[in-house]
Amino acid sequence: MKLIIAVIRPERLEAVQEELQKVLDEDDNYRITVDAVEGHGAQHGEVELFRGQAVRPRMIPKTRIMVGVNDKYVEPTVQAILRAARTESGGAVGDGKIFVTPLDECIRIRTGERGGGAI
Amino acid sequence: MKLIIAVIRPERLEAVQEELQKVLDEDDNYRITVDAVEGHGAQHGEVELFRGQAVRPRMIPKTRIMVGVNDKYVEPTVQAILRAARTESGGAVGDGKIFVTPLDECIRIRTGERGGGAI
Amino acid sequence: MKLIIAVIRPERLEAVQEELQKVLDEDDNYRITVDAVEGHGAQHGEVELFRGQAVRPRMIPKTRIMVGVNDKYVEPTVQAILRAARTESGGAVGDGKIFVTPLDECIRIRTGERGGGAI
Amino acid sequence: MQGTVQATIDSGSTAWMLTSSALVLLMVPGLALFYGGMVRKKNVLATMMHSFIAMAVIGVQWVLWGYCLSFGSSHGGVIGFDASLLGLSGVPHTRLFGDKGIPELVFVMFQGKFAIITPALISGAIAERMKLRSYLVFIVLWSTLVYCPLAHWVWASDGWLFKLGVLDFAGGTVVHIAAGFSALVLAILLGPRRDHRPGGGHAIVPNNLAFTLTGAGLLWFGWFGFNAGSAVAVEAPVSGAVAGLAFTTTQAAAAAAALTWMLVERLHQGKATSVGFASGIVAGLVAITPAAGHVLPVNALALGVVAALVCYVAVQQKNKTKLDDSLDAFAVHGVGGVVGAVLVGVLCFTPVAGVLQGSFAQLGKQLVGVGVSIGYCALMTLALGLLVKKLFGLRVTEQTERDGLDIAVHGERGYHLES
Amino acid sequence: MQGTVQATIDSGSTAWMLTSSALVLLMVPGLALFYGGMVRKKNVLATMMHSFIAMAVIGVQWVLWGYCLSFGSSHGGVIGFDASLLGLSGVPHTRLFGDKGIPELVFVMFQGKFAIITPALISGAIAERMKLRSYLVFIVLWSTLVYCPLAHWVWASDGWLFKLGVLDFAGGTVVHIAAGFSALVLAILLGPRRDHRPGGGHAIVPNNLAFTLTGAGLLWFGWFGFNAGSAVAVEAPVSGAVAGLAFTTTQAAAAAAALTWMLVERLHQGKATSVGFASGIVAGLVAITPAAGHVLPVNALALGVVAALVCYVAVQQKNKTKLDDSLDAFAVHGVGGVVGAVLVGVLCFTPVAGVLQGSFAQLGKQLVGVGVSIGYCALMTLALGLLVKKLFGLRVTEQTERDGLDIAVHGERGYHLES
Amino acid sequence: MQGTVQATIDSGSTAWMLTSSALVLLMVPGLALFYGGMVRKKNVLATMMHSFIAMAVIGVQWVLWGYCLSFGSSHGGVIGFDASLLGLSGVPHTRLFGDKGIPELVFVMFQGKFAIITPALISGAIAERMKLRSYLVFIVLWSTLVYCPLAHWVWASDGWLFKLGVLDFAGGTVVHIAAGFSALVLAILLGPRRDHRPGGGHAIVPNNLAFTLTGAGLLWFGWFGFNAGSAVAVEAPVSGAVAGLAFTTTQAAAAAAALTWMLVERLHQGKATSVGFASGIVAGLVAITPAAGHVLPVNALALGVVAALVCYVAVQQKNKTKLDDSLDAFAVHGVGGVVGAVLVGVLCFTPVAGVLQGSFAQLGKQLVGVGVSIGYCALMTLALGLLVKKLFGLRVTEQTERDGLDIAVHGERGYHLES
Numbered sequence A, B, C: 001m002k003l004i005i006a007v008i009r010p011e012r013l014e015a016v017q018e019e020l021q022k023v024l025d026e027d028d029n030y031r032i033t034v035d036a037v038e039g040h041g042a043q044h045g046e047v048e049l050f051r052g053q054a055v056r057p058r059m060i061p062k063t064r065i066m067v068g069v070n071d072k073y074v075e076p077t078v079q080a081i082l083r084a085a086r087t088e089s090g091g092a093v094g095d096g097k098i099f100v101t102p103l104d105e106c107i108r109i110r111t112g113e114r115g116g117g118a119i
Numbered sequence D, E, F: 001m002q003g004t005v006q007a008t009i010d011s012g013s014t015a016w017m018l019t020s021s022a023l024v025l026l027m028v029p030g031l032a033l034f035y036g037g038m039v040r041k042k043n044v045l046a047t048m049m050h051s052f053i054a055m056a057v058i059g060v061q062w063v064l065w066g067y068c069l070s071f072g073s074s075h076g077g078v079i080g081f082d083a084s085l086l087g088l089s090g091v092p093h094t095r096l097f098g099d100k101g102i103p104e105l106v107f108v109m110f111q112g113k114f115a116i117i118t119p120a121l122i123s124g125a126i127a128e129r130m131k132l133r134s135y136l137v138f139i140v141l142w143s144t145l146v147y148c149p150l151a152h153w154v155w156a157s158d159g160w161l162f163k164l165g166v167l168d169f170a171g172g173t174v175v176h177i178a179a180g181f182s183a184l185v186l187a188i189l190l191g192p193r194r195d196h197r198p199g200g201g202h203a204i205v206p207n208n209l210a211f212t213l214t215g216a217g218l219l220w221f222g223w224f225g226f227n228a229g230s231a232v233a234v235e236a237p238v239s240g241a242v243a244g245l246a247f248t249t250t251q252a253a254a255a256a257a258a259l260t261w262m263l264v265e266r267l268h269q270g271k272a273t274s275v276g277f278a279s280g281i282v283a284g285l286v287a288i289t290p291a292a293g294h295v296l297p298v299n300a301l302a303l304g305v306v307a308a309l310v311c312y313v314a315v316q317q318k319n320k321t322k323l324d325d326s327l328d329a330f331a332v333h334g335v336g337g338v339v340g341a342v343l344v345g346v347l348c349f350t351p352v353a354g355v356l357q358g359s360f361a362q363l364g365k366q367l368v369g370v371g372v373s374i375g376y377c378a379l380m381t382l383a384l385g386l387l388v389k390k391l392f393g394l395r396v397t398e399q400t401e402r403d404g405l406d407i408a409v410h411g412e413r414g415y416h417l418e419s
């Protein structure tokens, strides 16, 4: 089992969810957890003006998704994210990153079930 | 050492904290980090109405907790979360999930201490 | 590769970013993802007053940073965080913690690149 | 009402009464912000809606029968009634109100805004847990059976308390004592919120205190209409000397009370909170309400100081109990209303002399007025509350309370600030 | 205008008209909050700015030439013009307005606020996607070529619709039908937002409904100036019987409509939303606008009920189409304006009798007024919209729409609440 | 004061002055929102409280001794004093103010609101770092020793600047120059916020610009009372021709200035910000203040344009320095006040002729008025600021500044929006 953590552009979340739905489950019940984060990287944020001065934000709003998957779903999930999160016309700075980390155990709280079936 | 990440119902946080307190420390100083996330899974969100139309939220507000623990505390922690986060009368869809991931190192910033003692 | 997750005081973020910049990259493009969390530990939060009563917040606002690094950068990164996040005059309760977790894979969404080069 | 009838309209008085009526209406959104800011995020809309709903439902009720019951021909000083006032059908728009040189419809409207805000004040005690349907039915019944009679007793020229000589310039008894003590009873009937803990706790934090401060500002602003407009009862032109006096005492009392609360809280608790400051404003405004046209500006300052001290203590005491008067409707409006209504008897200099000038008679009358209002409102609220409880239940389900009333009852969330 | 000229100023009438003018101005920030709360977080400032910008640009235009075109000497009942009114240079501040005992400048200002709010109302239909420059140019053209002529026709004493006897007390045709139908046309020209889905969807959620409720409260408050101030057209003193009537009917209709909307929505959808309640308030206020000084209070209640029902259905119907009238400028102002303008002919009792009293003549005139307004506004908006589209384009880029107009157009974000 | 005394009350004038006083009070919550929206989230309450506290403390001070010093019998044109005015004890509520037909108490209240808002304006320069106790003591001293004398010089009929013939219709010198230049001095004494960087930076972002826009809207609304109410000094009835003129010029200048700022900023920086627009509104309102009853509407447009241009440049220049006038109290109120006070001498046509009409005398007087105000306010603020610094220190601790004043000083957080 792996825990996949991806940082993407907020406006891409919808597309990513649609792709994940395709690979993770035939019906709507693919599982995912999302939060809003701020990132710093090669991309520079939109300059804001405040009281006549440019304010250059250090950080850019990003969306982070966390998906726990069984091993055979790792590659499809990564591919789905890549497909949907990449800016049209070949990707642009700021598209983000996918991290795959090991997952030792997964427990469904409702039932107490463990392991692959609980994902 | 493990890093335990659990996604639970927001209204269960208080109960989870009380249970964790029991297993992780006799006094109040159990350690935990919490953030607000949104989840998608089997559970469907409360429908909202906006200007006469149903707006079906794609995502449901959830709370995520992150606890770093030494190995012998892993199971008690998981059990504590299971006890407190499960909806009364045997669990309900949307109760959430616990992920246990490996933790290579843990450093207390205040002292620079490392390893199990720093958790 | 490791995924370093640190919980720090919000007011230390700026300093941490400056230190990370020094060790991770000569120019501005060190990469980091940040979010706002709430923590519970040895430190007690600022009491608030509401309608004549003390409201003791269970949780204290903290900032969490997540950095994916190649192995040889782990120690410099940890050291940079320690330097910048520790309260002057030798650290204070609530300075936070650094967690180092294994990272199996890292993919740059823009290019699809994998592994150390994509970090 | 009293005296010779002025045959023509006075455009200045009418201008002021139109303005005052509008100002009092604005107090309702002001109250919505004041209360709405102090509840948890999940209940911000439900709490604001309590005030807004009063605008709608009492707005209709007042036209249909509320005015009729309050200011129709008196039946024994106990209740008003004129079939011709139902639906205001018998009030030609050209008819003037007594000798005040304003159209009667304008008086109807001015009084109607008071009828609206009074039940809205009660809603501060029942925030975050009352059923919407029950609230709606309750305030219609309450307005009809509590507010209208009381307004008749105190303000109609044949009302029995009016004839007794009880002074209530702009609503210390009719509005604030009525709302405050009814709030107390209703809060007891409802029981505390599930997260309520005597002496504080973790769970209940205000979502937006900037709203609360803004609301307090709107209340202060609107209160000038409330108090200075109430000169309509005593003087023509309405925008005259008494209105000027009432305006001045209102300003003085609010300022003195806010300052006092801030200083006391700083001394007692170490910090001067914005909620405390706002409560001080409201306490001062409440207490000056029955006294506004009857006391000197410098005595209004004193009244403000006393009101802030007493209400501060009331809030502190209440905090030690299990009573969940969620937004201090009782401790500020009930207690502040009593302070004001009693002190009128001490401080008044016009039209009658008070204790300060050596006469104790008025103080006695004020105590009667206060006692009667408290007793009547408390008993009736108990009865109506139990009735509504029987009919529909008073509280939302535990699940609804946990999830928040905004989503469960209104199908909305106050804010969507995530993305 | 009509009748003998009163030689001196009436301080009461002037006081009320100054107050009313200020109240109508406050409706613009009120509208900004009302609309601003309903868009997504990324467009809150851009949406509020639509209203604020109207204050600035029409504020200037009205002084320079707007008043001149609307209320200058009539040329065939079709348009006004007096070189001396350009820049108001020929209006000495001591000159009185007709026989109303108020300075003409005060009348200029009162009317100017109406000219400001009308294009601001339109902005509800084009939220979250229109180019700023195009909006700016459009409203200047629209105000000059649509609003000014229409105001002249309906309100100037030589205007052809006025002479025909069309009743429009405070702007059912000139303001609400004009804004609502122009909004419809402009929304069609612009096309829907990229995330708009007939029948709802996930993506479009309001950022702050507490703002929306507060805005509705400010609108209600300001509307008293709007409607009761419009007595300036018919009676001296202005703050007199008709003003009192208009105030009363305004209050009654708003309350009845809000209550109706709440109940209907609860029955139909299972929940009573705050947005619905606020829409009910506005629908009631819109519908009573043309009728305020012409109908009885109890009929105003009925008018409010009907307006809420009809507008509710209009919103529901619209939701099934692809039309993206983002904040229901058409379904509330357009439809509500028609309801009010038509029902005046049914319910009016002063200065002429309506259908209720057995006379059908006025209803016919009202239908003419409604038809003419709809036709003129729709056609002209189409023409001006196409012109502006040709010149600058109407829509922002897709990228800007996605990122939000606040950051892309104004270089700002509405909130920084992170840390 | 001047002229024959009118024996009876004028209800229309009184209605307008009551309304105006209420309107000016509302500017204080308006200012609180305007300023509160522009600071960081952690200081929103502390910043709003600066304005609110002025309502309380100056509200009390004005009744006790402020009015006495400003408008008591003149001692050499330098200061007023009448023992009988202390606590207003010697002002029977039936006493009229001069020949204006309004109760003197109403004049007291109207002027009192000016006394309240002036120190609140200063707070824009010291946001996010000043000690609460020091602020409180400072504004009491400042109001007593700076505001009251200056008001006496300029507005009391025996004041030396008044007798010299300096024109200041509604407070260009007394309010805006006084506040603006005092703000400058205090900002220098305090030093910049720790995160302040000349030329911008990352760290300081506004928490809620919707509040700032709303606040600007409330200021615009309230300013009609401020300026048109100031006709009380020159004409009876007060709600007459001059009030109408002042209302018109206020509207014209605000609209023109907002439009100008928007266009200039768009050209110069590529974006039209809402903060810029709001600053334009305020700059226009500030500049027209001394001129409101003295210039033609079309010249008010010009004045608004000039004010926006000059203040825009002032903000830009200030941004290059280390001066941390946090919310531009100096660049808008100080500079805008000078623009207005000087241009009165150019544009005025009533009651005296200005440069436009060929007379240079008034311009000279205006320059004297401006110079005296600047010099007196700057010096006195320096002295008082140093005194308060000596007594209590001016700045909060570094830790408090970092944590935010809301939690550290008031024990509160503005928002709890997490859950």
Ligand SMILES: Nc1ncnc2c1ncn2[C@@H]1O[C@H](COP(=O)(O)OP(=O)(O)O)[C@@H](O)[C@H]1O
Pocket: A007, A038, A039, A040, A041, A042, A043, A060, A062, A092, A093, A094, A095, A096, A097, C031, C032, C033, C034, C066, C067, C068, C069, C108, C109, C110, C119
């Ligand atoms: N090594 C990393 N550790 C943590 N977050 C990262 C890392 N690399 C990228 N990110 C996240 O991804 C976002 C996009 O990265 P950026 O460098 O702008 O894009 P790209 O890699 O496509 O050039 C960053 O803002 C940051 O939030």
Ligand SMILES: Nc1ncnc2c1ncn2[C@@H]1O[C@H](COP(=O)(O)OP(=O)(O)O)[C@@H](O)[C@H]1O
Pocket: A031, A032, A033, A034, A066, A067, A068, A069, A108, A109, A110, A119, B007, B038, B039, B040, B041, B042, B043, B060, B062, B092, B093, B094, B095, B096, B097
């Ligand atoms: N595999 C997963 N990866 C990421 N988040 C998950 C996963 N499974 C569950 N979650 C989180 O847990 C929440 C509850 O899951 P849900 O499927 O509704 O409940 P249950 O598993 O009890 O049926 C989801 O909203 C989501 O945030």
Ligand SMILES: Nc1ncnc2c1ncn2[C@@H]1O[C@H](COP(=O)(O)OP(=O)(O)O)[C@@H](O)[C@H]1O
Pocket: B031, B032, B033, B034, B066, B067, B068, B069, B108, B109, B110, B119, C007, C038, C039, C040, C041, C042, C043, C060, C062, C092, C093, C094, C095, C096, C097
């Ligand atoms: N084992 C842990 N698991 C999760 N979060 C932790 C853990 N230990 C510390 N934290 C986070 O670090 C913050 C600071 O910890 P605290 O115990 O107050 O400081 P210290 O360790 O320096 O005494 C906590 O509020 C919490 O967010």
